[in-house]
Amino acid sequence: MIHQFKNNGYNIVLDENSGSVHVVDDLVYDVLEEKTSGKENEQIIKSLLDKYPVEEIKEAFDEIEELKKEGALYTEDIYKDAVDVFAERPTVVKALCLHIAHDCNLACKYCFAEEGEYHGHRELMSFEVGKKALDFLIANSGNRVNLEVDFFGGEPLMNWDVVKKLVEYGRSQEKANNKKFRFTLTTNGVLLNDEVMEFCNREMSNVVLSIDGRKEVHDRMRPFRKGAGSYDLIVPKFQKFAESRDQMNYYVRGTFTHYNLDFASDVLHLADLGFKQISVEPVVALPEDDYAIRQEDLPVIMEQYDLLAKEMVERNRRGEGFNFFHFMIDMTGGPCIYKRLSGCGSGTEYLAVTPWGDLYPCHQFVGKEEFCLGNVDEGITKKDIVKEFVNVNVYSKKECSECFARFYCSGGCAANSYNFKHNINSVYEIGCAMQRKRVECALMIKAAESEN
Numbered sequence: 243m244i245h246q247f248k249n250n251g252y253n254i255v256l257d258e259n260s261g262s263v264h265v266v267d268d269l270v271y272d273v274l275e276e277k278t279s280g281k282e283n284e285q286i287i288k289s290l291l292d293k294y295p296v297e298e299i300k301e302a303f304d305e306i307e308e309l310k311k312e313g314a315l316y317t318e319d320i321y322k323d324a325v326d327v328f329a330e331r332p333t334v335v336k337a338l339c340l341h342i343a344h345d346c347n348l349a350c351k352y353c354f355a356e357e358g359e360y361h362g363h364r365e366l367m368s369f370e371v372g373k374k375a376l377d378f379l380i381a382n383s384g385n386r387v388n389l390e391v392d393f394f395g396g397e398p399l400m401n402w403d404v405v406k407k408l409v410e411y412g413r414s415q416e417k418a419n420n421k422k423f424r425f426t427l428t429t430n431g432v433l434l435n436d437e438v439m440e441f442c443n444r445e446m447s448n449v450v451l452s453i454d455g456r457k458e459v460h461d462r463m464r465p466f467r468k469g470a471g472s473y474d475l476i477v478p479k480f481q482k483f484a485e486s487r488d489q490m491n492y493y494v495r496g497t498f499t500h501y502n503l504d505f506a507s508d509v510l511h512l513a514d515l516g517f518k519q520i521s522v523e524p525v526v527a528l529p530e531d532d533y534a535i536r537q538e539d540l541p542v543i544m545e546q547y548d549l550l551a552k553e554m555v556e557r558n559r560r561g562e563g564f565n566f567f568h569f570m571i572d573m574t575g576g577p578c579i580y581k582r583l584s585g586c587g588s589g590t591e592y593l594a595v596t597p598w599g600d601l602y603p604c605h606q607f608v609g610k611e612e613f614c615l616g617n618v619d620e621g622i623t624k625k626d627i628v629k630e631f632v633n634v635n636v637y638s639k640k641e642c643s644e645c646f647a648r649f650y651c652s653g654g655c656a657a658n659s660y661n662f663k664h665n666i667n668s669v670y671e672i673g674c675a676m677q678r679k680r681v682e683c684a685l686m687i688k689a690a691e692s693e694n
Contacts (some may be wrong), residue, residue: 243257243258243259243316243319243629243646244256244257244278244315244316245258245260245646246271246274246275246278246579247273247396247682249548249551249682249683249685249686250551250552250555250686250690252265252550252686252689252690253265253266253267253268253270253271253464254682254685254686254689255265255270255271255274255315256514256646256685257314257315257316257317258646258648258649259317259318259319259320259321259338260313260314260315260317261649262309262313262314262315262317263685263689264309264314264315264685264687265689265692269293269294269298269299269302269540270302270306271294271303272290272294273286273290273302273303273306273549274301274306274314274355276289276290277306278580283303286299287299287300287626295559300309304469305339305499308407313484314560318513321582321583321637322637322643323636325583325635325638328686329504329629331589331632332384332591333587333628334382334383334384334385334386334591335378335382335383335590335591335592335593336383336386336388336389336390336591336592337389337390337391337392337591337592337593338375338376338378338379338390338391338392338592338593338594338595339392339592339593339594339595339604340372340375340391340392340393340394340594340595341367341394341395341594341596341597341605341608342366342367342372342394342395342396342398342401342404342405342408342418342597343366343367343394343396343397343398343400343401343596343597344363344364344365344366344395344396344596344597345364345365345366345393345395345396345397345400346395346396346397346400346430347397347400347430347466347467348397348430348432348434348464348465348466348467348472349465349466349467350464350465351461351462351463351464351465351533352463352497352499352525352527352533353530357482365597365598366400366404366597367401367404367528367595367596367597367598368404368597369404369407369408369411370600371595371597371598372407372408372411373408373411373420374618374619375595375599375618376391376408376411376412376415376416376423377618377619378618379391380415380419380421382621382622383421387420387421387422387602388421388422388424389421389422389423389424390423390425390426390502391412391423391424391425391426392426392427393405393408393423393425393426393427393428394428394429394605395428395593397430397432397433398427398428398429398537399429399432399433399434399438400433400573402433402438405427406441409423409425409441409445412425413445421551424448425445425446425447426446426447426448426449426450427446427448427449427450428449428450428452428495429449429450429451429452430452430454430464430472430476430620431451431452431472431475431479431480432472432475432476434476434479434480434483435479439482439483439486441543442483445485445487447491448491448492449483449487449491449492450492450493450495451476451480451483451484451492451493451494451495451626452476452494453473453494453495453496454494454497454498454502454508454522455496455498455502455505455507455508455509455512455522456502456507456508456511457473457474459498459501459502459508460469460472460473460496461473462501463497463499463501463533464486473654477515480494480517481515481517484516484517484518484519485675487515489517489518489519490518490519492519493517493519493520493565493567494512494517494519494520494521494527495521495522495523496508496509496520496521496522496523497522497523497524497525498522498523498524498525498537498548499524499525499527499533499534499535500525500532500533500534500535500536501533503539503542503543504542504546505522505543505546506546506547506549506550506553508522509550510550510553513557513562513564517564518564518565519523519564519565520564520565520566520567521566521568522566523568523678524543524672524673526655526658526661528661535672536558536672537672540672540675540676543676544675544679547676547679547680547683548679548683549625550566550569550683551569551683551684551686551687554566554569554687555686555687555690558687558690558691559614568665568680568684569680569683569684569687570684571650571681571684571685571688582636582649582652583635583636583637583649583652583653584634584635584636584652584653585651585652585654585655585656586604586652587610588603588607588631588656588657589603589606589615589628589630589631589632589656590628590629590631590632591602592604593615594607594608595618596608599617599618599619600614600616600617601614601615601616601617601618601622602615603613603615603627603656603657604656605632605659606657606661607657608628608653608661610660613627615627615628630666630667631656631666633667634653634656634666634667635653636648636649636651636653638667639653639667639668639669641669641671642654642669643675645674645678646678646681647677647678647681650677650681650684651674651677651681653669654669654670654674654677655670655673658670658673
């Protein structure tokens with residue numbers, strides 16, 4: 243199967259199964275389009291004869307056949323028949339999202355965590371619970387050496403002393419257990435100070451800084467509880483922090499909603515503030531929410547992705563480039579096949595831990611009691627739920643199995659599927675449409691880079 247599209251003056255052809263990407267001229271593009279419609283060579287010649295000389299059309303046939311022989315076009319899907327074996331693979335826990343604080347000092351209007359409370363009550367994780375969580379991770383990680391722990395909330399800096407103690411405890415366990423912890427932190431920046439920055443620069447492999455973009459956009463959706471905006475307070479801190487990390491191993495992370503469909507302006511605003519690592523993602527909200535993205539918003543959103551991709555190409559050429567996470571694709575190595583087929587590993591390799599020690603498939607399932615897998619004292623007690631997540635992959639969903647972006651998207655988010663379809667083995671169509679567009683833009687940017 244192939245997917246072909248035009249973007250920013252490039253004719254791009256993706257061989258879906260091999261991942262080979264080709265930038266072709268108009269003739270080859272048109273021939274491939276005719277082939278996809280099921281026409282034989284003679285029919286294609288008749289169809290294109292008014293546009294191209296017959297000898298050039300035949301040369302295009304030869305080029306296409308050569309690419310097929312090289313395994314770069316119309317390749318077979320070597321993974322589909324192995325999916326049953328894949329589903330039976332042994333899994334180990336390799337990452338935890340520690341909900342260090344079910345509390346927050348902001349009142350973000352789109353927050354799925356209900357201002358940090360996650361459909362429950364405000365609570366901070368104790369060191370004892372966090373210690374048990376790290377012990378659980380060590381005990382359930384098998385032979386895996388590299389382990390990941392994200393300090394999440396609410397707002398993690400509201401429980402900063404426990405964060406520091408848990409990092410210290412984790413480091414103390416590395417050598418004896420042949421493990422290496424990769425700690426990360428997500429913060430809204432309100433409590434960020436020099437001491438926090440110094441500690442993070444020493445101990446945190448990555449830091450996520452939450453900001454939505456332009457001041458008016460950010461302050462509308464991310465105010466303090468009494469209504470004042472938070473933009474002016476956090477921007478100087480984030481700029482200082484990003485520079486202190488040499489513009490690496492962090493990213494500013496924003497959310498766009500129905501109210502700022504011109505989100506490309508927010509991405510470029512963040513770039514103009516000096517940030518080099520940027521992620522601005524679509525809000526996931528129920529249709530009744532006034533800020534939710536709707537089907538009718540998609541044409542504008544697609545135009546914004548195109549505009550952003552084109553501007554990124556121009557800035558790269560001027561030496562003013564930045565990374566936008568939704569446009570980052572590794573065309574050489576890329577993720578392993580397990581990752582390509584099943585995504586983030588929620589419910590199997592990646593779990594969330596509440597302040598009182600309950601285990602959930604990921605942070606977006608926290609508070610949905612039907613998905614509570616167990617706790618840090620007893621471990622995973624509901625293995626039937628884990629098995630459900632193990633069996634979710636790009637071939638278990640008809641929509642994914644027929645989508646050109648399946649090996650980049652890896653089947654999408656199980657939480658989004660559940661929230662919209664009440665089934666983790668389904669899809670969120672609006673999210674799928676945006677993902678397909680982002681993949682096309684990313685491939686176009688790669689095509690432009692290859693010319694430099």
